[in-house]
Amino acid sequence: MGSVFLYSSGGREILHVSQPDMVKDIDHWTPSELGKPNYLKKTRKALLGGGLLTVNGDEWAYQRKTMAPEFFMDKIKGMIQLIEDATAPLLEAWENILDSAGGSTEIVVDDYLRNMSADVIARACFGSSFAKGEEIFCMLRKLQKAISQQDAFVGLSALWKHLPTKSNREIRNLVEKVRLLILELAKANVNENGAENAATHNGLLRAIVNGAHGAGHGGTAEDFIVGNCKTIYFAGHETTAVTAIWCLMLLAKHPEWQERARIEALEVCHGRSTLDVDALHRLKILTMVIQETLRLYPPASLMMREALTDIKIGDLDVPRGTIVQVTRSMLHLDKEVWGPDAEEFRPGRFANGVAGACKPAHLYTPFGLGHRTCIGQNLAMTELKLVLARLLSRFAFSPSPTYRHAPVFRLTIEPGFGMPLVAKKL
Template sequence: MEELPALTIALVILSLVLSYLLHQVCLRSENIRKKLRRQGVKGPKPTVFFGNTKEMKRIQQELQIVQTKDANNYLSTLFPHLLLWRETYGPVFIYSTGALEILHVSDPELVKDIGHCTPSELGKPNYLKRSRKALFGGGLFTLNGDEWAYQRKLMAPEFIMDKIKGMIELIEDATVPLLESWESILDNAGGSGEIAVDDYLRKLSADVIARVCFGSSFTRGEDIFCKLRQLQKAVSQQDALVGLSAFWKYLPTRAIREIRKLEEEVRLLILDVIKEHNNSTDNDLLRVIIDGAQGCHLQGREAEDFIIGNCKGMYFAGHGTTAVTMIWCLMLLAAHPEWQEHARAEAAEICLGGATLDVEALRRLKIITMVIQETLRLYPPASLMMREALTDVKMGGLDVPRGTIIQVARSMLHQDEDAWGPNAGEFRPDRFANGVAAACRPAHMYMPFGHGPRTCIGQNLAMVELKVVLARLLTRFSFAPSPRYRHAPVFRLTIEPGFGMPLVVTKL
């Protein structure tokens, strides 16, 4: 008998492996669906290979509503299938992507129970670890178990308020170039003109995170931030929930090659920063990360991966989410001039004579704090919270099988009329006048920085940065909507303006 050609053998082996994988995935998915449906959880009927992804695309095409400038509920354009299925099946339902079974939860009691689950019960989904690897590496944002616990214990102390007090001056210094740049633009335009504020605010926030965490300015890290921004767009275009067609992600397509190229470029740039840092005496977050790699006895490529993964996570999460919140803040203040005037009057009083801001001054910025909180309610940067049941777990009266992906749409919770009242879709900062606990019932329906053990470690820094920047901007400029602004929020891992944020800015 003649020997089979090597290519034929390879194809046979590949087909057997794929058959095994498909069988395992289909069997696991069917078992999860059966266990949940026996307990009364309903949802749309999936197909074998694509789950409900084709239906999701059909719903989006049929139900997509054109956004208007004062429409804050973007769920109807970005995730209309979630709204339709909640209306059809209730606040808890299951749907499939072919490869994943997703339990969508918007019931307040079950959401509360998610926060009570331990990190060993609920963790970051493994599929996110794979699909976001280029952007986050093996850093804190994708890990579970002992690795996650070690890295969180390592980095969380760097973001306590006592440490952040010393960062306020660095934030102020990073804000100065933006103020001077806008003043120069407006002086040349007669005092008022249109500025696309989003790129400026991204650069500012990148400068802040570079200074406070890595002891450098934006100029040195500019290439890193630009490459990460390109990576963010490239990764977000790769639909992470496309069912079993996700296996095609492992083929060397043009898009995958571009992601890998950007990933390697970011890696080399961060390695250059690390080499420079090793010759300095800076005692900042980068030093903590470098020492942390040595603390868990990593060597060579493993140590590099540890450091680079955490640097990428901090570069991206530290500036991307804060920048997009600044952008939405200015849009909402431009659209609501009465609140802009209230916030400006408060900032002018506290920053009288250009006084240096400190923690006590920031605590007195009550109205600006309310504006930020309301912006985070209407436009939480990370709209979807995803967790995976790492073991069989009980939530309320529901037994959730291991491997189930649990999804919470923050925007859905943040605009739930039962929790927030009939004006839930409106910009009303005064709802936070007596704090978060009094703004909604129950209080855990507000979760811009996450929920439970994995709450964002950088929330204190983000709030301080937002207060400092808004206070300085409002005392120098006024903002009005631009007729060129097109309200079209898009999902690029964060929720951001689809066509930029042009505003009419006037120098005061």
């Protein structure tokens, strides 16, 4: 197999591409010409609704225009205190665990980081606390696991999801419960007179509710609200949480980088109850650590597109209906692009930014490529820097002898058996 090959799966023709110039060509086509595959819309509908991650063409443009302004950097500045508020319970919980264990013990970090990241999304985007949205997050996590198990039946999935199995009944039940909870949340944030409830920080929810009544989407107002809230709830917290988990694992395995990041974090955090944008910008080493983690463990492993019309990629004529697949890990571990140490954790490669680390720079794609670059990347990077700086300022981490390294694909790349780390209070 080379950098370009064609294979079939479940009756679908899939063109795999990792050749640099052809990957760049993919970026040139609009979401009306090369969009999200129709089969993914169906298989991911339970988890993502008809939100931004699955729609194409004019509908995609309308949804992105509705939501993207809520993630511009000037809006993120106003979310920093909310991220601090969501991080505080995590710091307190770990300090209490370590105090009662004599200062050092094993902590399985996964659920703590997921809950913290879920709390950020709940507070920053929907004007509620994690406690209020806990049911939604819990159900989406169950949906994520159920759908990823269904994905194991490649080729059967279209038929499989219609069979009256226990799994399918559970999925349908969860979908309906999540739908009702999201609509209840949307209703609670707009009072009976239709005036927005300005007392809470819910700009994104407000934008989604307002967008639901515009003419730029193809479905009902309720479907628009549910689909886009689902997308933000799931994609907004799961990908960030799993990146934080891998970051802590890599820092535990590489104590020299952990110490460098800690010295920087202590200097930046010293005496500050809230970190501002300028302080976060000074976290250069931590930024490199996060970028290298995203290179080695990109949360979403595949970029899948479907030719919605006949297109050309490089010298290849790609007929309508062909699925085009880009595997991020192949791009991110290519020794011709990254050097002979491509498989090693070496954050210093990002000392001069992405352009200095990787030539050509478009082969680094943790947040996607071109038109469909993730709208939430500013929030994700801000959250990761702040949370990791606070954790490293208070705790030291080392590998746990009980850890089993087994990355698995459950729609994101996550530790198959959890992430136990030995934490020590500083």
